[in-house]
């Protein structure tokens with residue numbers, strides 16, 4: 001990677017509009033690495049994490065038909081059990097790191113690359129990026145309303161996920177750039193363009 005490539009981290013609590021903003025960056029020609037998508041690939045049939053995760057937690061975490069990791073079964077074991085989650089992370093995070101290095105090399109001549117990392121602050125990834133953008137509606141009511149519109153989402157599920165995330169106000173206070181998503185999509189896009197020109201200058 002050339003020294004001038006800026007690594008921008010993109011994060012935000014559930015339903016704040018992070019995926020929408022990531023799509024805006026892509027639309028503007030910026031390469032975006034999606035940490036969740038990397039993990040999906042690692043867990044796919046023949047994915048690089050399948051063998052090690054099955055060894056750690058047993059073949060019960062596999063989808064019998066495809067041989068992929070069954071996220072619901074794995075989640076049932078690790079979510080809420082800190083020691084098991086840490087064990088899982090110790091297997092998965094080095095593989096994510098490897099994918100990140102490959103991504104960085106593939107975009108060595110770009111001015112800016114974006115790392116979309118939902119748990120950037122929770123997992124202390126600040127040091128791996130040059131600046132952090134936090135996507136936020138600024139209020140919980142808008143966030144809650146947007147999340148509850150999703151299929152399969154319940155008030156209880158939302159509360160459980162929100163309780164495990166660092167509060168939005170804290171993320172905004174730490175951010176280098178806050179991207180407001182309580183406004184129109186056009187205004188949010190204008191802010192994304194502004195941030196890009198700021199980091200390029």
Ligand SMILES: CC(C)(COP(=O)(O)OP(=O)(O)OC[C@H]1O[C@@H](n2cnc3c(N)ncnc32)[C@H](O)[C@@H]1O)[C@@H](O)C(=O)NCCC(=O)NCCS
Nearest residue numbers: 035036039071072074075078079085088089092096161164
């Ligand atoms: C536990 C897994 C299988 C659950 O997958 P599933 O598709 O069912 O749900 P999802 O990914 O949306 O996560 C559900 C909830 O768990 C939380 N969660 C996920 N990973 C972690 C983690 N490493 N530490 C704490 N909470 C986590 C999420 O914030 C979310 O609230 C999956 O999240 C996983 O493998 N996590 C470990 C890998 C990881 O750290 N991924 C983050 C990107 S590097």
Ligand SMILES: Nc1ncnc2c1ncn2[C@@H]1O[C@H](COP(=O)(O)OP(=O)(O)OP(=O)(O)O)[C@@H](O)[C@H]1O
Nearest residue numbers: 013014015016017018019020146181183184185188
């Ligand atoms: N100004 C705006 N900026 C971004 N999203 C907006 C805006 N106005 C309305 N929305 C809507 O809010 C929703 C945000 O959902 P999105 O999937 O982007 O959130 P997310 O933060 O990625 O959620 P998760 O982290 O759970 O995946 C979308 O339906 C989007 O169209």
